[in-house]
Amino acid sequence: MNAPVMLDRRRVLAGGGALIVSFSLADAFAQDQPAAPPPSPSGSLKTSPLLDSWIRIDADGSITVFTGKAELGQGFKTAFQQIAAEELDVPFESLNVITADTRLTANEGYTSGSNSMKESGTAIQNASAQARALLLTEAARRLDLPAETLRTENGAVIAPDGRRLGYGALVAADMLHVQAQPKSKLKDPSSFKVMGQPVPRVDIPAKVTGGAAYVQDVRLPGMAHARVVRPPSYQARLTDCDTSAVEKLPGVVRVIRDGNFLAVVARKEFQSIKAMNALSAAAKWKETAALPKQDDLLRVLTSLPSQDSTIFERTDPSALGQKTIEATYTRPYQAHGSIGPSCAVAQFTDGAMTVWTHTQGVYPDRQAIAEMLRMPPASVRCIHVESSGCYGHNGADDAAADAALIARALPGTPVRVQWMREQEHAWEPFGPAMVTKLKASLDGAGVISDWNFEVWSNTHSMRPGGAGSMLAAQHMAQPFTVPAPKPIPLPEGGGDRNAIPIYKFPNVHVVHHFIPAMPLRISAMRSLGAYHNVFSTESFMDELAVAAGADPVEFRLKHLDDPRGRDVIEKAAQGFGWQKGRKAPQGHGFGFAFARYKNLAAYCAVATEVEVNRETGRPRLVRAVAAVDSGQVVNPDGLINQIEGAILQSMSWTLYESVTFDDTRITSIDWQTYPILRFDAVPDSVEVHVINRPGQPFLGSGETGQGPAAASIANAIADATGKRLRHLPLTRKRIKDAIDA
């Protein structure tokens, strides 16, 4: 079947007569580069400044766009193609976009933090504009005409007399092998033809007709199927395993044991599953009870040693509060829960390792795999291939490490590792549990005079930076230790993401209690700490609004100066039909919430109507209306799709989801034990209003809706029941208990 396209730059060059003489990549990780002083080129051009890292024009006029980011189902591959088509003045269909591949693309670190549009989109936009300017200059030289008299259209420069020079004919050997200029002459947004249009996504046709679209679909000649037998719990040690019977099973190629790492390789996929089951039965483990009490996370988290820092302080002694309220909110461990468990294919040939992976960071993953295998990074190539949506750091990197470790034992044989459902659920790094304690006062006029916010959290990223982040490397006989966790620095933040209020409170005190100990395996989950911090902040804003006798929308506007924030609040309220004093129908509640993601990215407000069955406690999101400002819009339908998804996914987290465990093992290991949203709870309608900001920077939208959606639903439940729920998830039982209390 279709193997992934193996584009080798050298081979392309040999056959194509392209203009690139050498490929240019910074060796260091993008995130390790110090920020250059202004003026500097935009987005990821800062770290990969050569134009040919982003755009290649071949002599035949074909154009390739390179991004170091990984398409995860957000649709940005289509958006990048729109951006390049717009700034290069070429037809959308004529472009080809190559995504994250350590041999072909720039090192853009991780695809995370809703940063792809800001970093890669901006780089592609500016590189395209500058490439077009270079082509214009070259055409002016050849035609002996002033560049200002020339225009571009459909991949060609056109002179006033109608003469036409195609881009392919204009490219010279090293024309794009130049440093980006600090400033680009970008198109006037009013002239956009492709940007701003709801261009259909380039990946959807294959996905709805059974084309090879995912890493799970990679099939290489002679490929074998591997399964890993993971330990039954985090601390378990393999004490005994008689593999002789398993080795004799039909199709079995090899049983691999390396310390606590246990795997089996077979010719066919179901043979590998049968062998995995037999191997699992043969393995004897010694387990240790080391997990905390699941039903006491509030105490567990606030009792663990923490590194405390005041991350924000503002004082105005003239503002005096009269009425003070306090509240504590908690969030459990939650799972990414990718529908397709993690998968990777690896092949070790002639001392070189190639890994097809759905990692979010091909370069960091390459570094980690190279370290684990004690190979030079240059001998490892990681190629991103799409998988099921990941929503952060799921098992992708671990599966890549599994595949690489197994493939090394079988030189020449491509090895496909597919995790089982129970493995993904039990071993993925979860979104960390969190605790927030809030305290605020209102003055005599119902205005917030002081605001105290404390958050307890682990880090929100244990992504590979080293081999020790990956399970295979932790389980080997000569193991790599898990790297020490580090808080993600502000202004983006991790556990403290969106802990600092965007509102204009005269007195503010925000403390981050960073907890280094990680009783459960955790890492980045979509929106990181912002999910819980926005849930807490925006729930508490409603509690304060109630205390002040104020309308929740009016109360927010009263405390907010940011004009773009005010615009999304007003837009969502208007779209919802929010009116001061308007009551929801019997048994229903209205809720509202707002945030600017990371306080520096996209703005989003969400209004919801939730129905609560008083007999059973069952909540149902009836409708949601959102407004979003993500800067210049590239693909409005893509943006709407992201926000719709944010609302439904966050609704699922908020109403249903928590990882369960006993004193030794994770016990939520499938969809029965970790229930999520199903169609019976899908709302009647979800409406998204987009506020476009022509010419403004791209702000990214993958994570902006999760926090506001959660708080909006919580506020609607409080409105419907008169009871405030502060502990996620807001389950049927918790709501029922609150109603009955």
Next chain:
Amino acid sequence: MMTLKVNGQDHEIDADPDTPLLYVLRDDIQLNAAKFGCGLGQCGSCTVIVDGNAVLSCVTPLLLLEGKQVTTLEGLGTIEAPAPIQRAFMEEQAAQCGYCIAGMMMRAQALLQKNPKPTDQQIRAELEPHLCRCGTHMRILRAVHRAIRLMDTADAASVAPGRAQ
């Protein structure tokens, strides 16, 4: 060795009779659309149509399929000539990562073959065994409604070809 009819074609399958259909489709016949999601019949990603009924291929052993007609998403249409359900999902842009979509489409296709005019409630009830993690549910529902209209139009065209010209 067993003969399995998939998308109208006979395949000689050399696999143990307890092998779930999913692995036969993906591994032996090398089809992509049916997806491994849980292997437990909990998520619907592996759904295909067997003799007109939506079936979870991850928990259906090969031995039950002797003489039956298996249809996968590949059997409905192609990028160039998509079936109404495929056109509908493209036109509604009803996917984010898209991993669950093939299963959703097969369940919807089986429903529409039996009941060409289901209500919104019936569609929701039918899709209950299916999970989507990206939160694309609203678009999936819109796409099924669009498929109903497209199939209706296609039927009208096929019963009255003269009028279509």
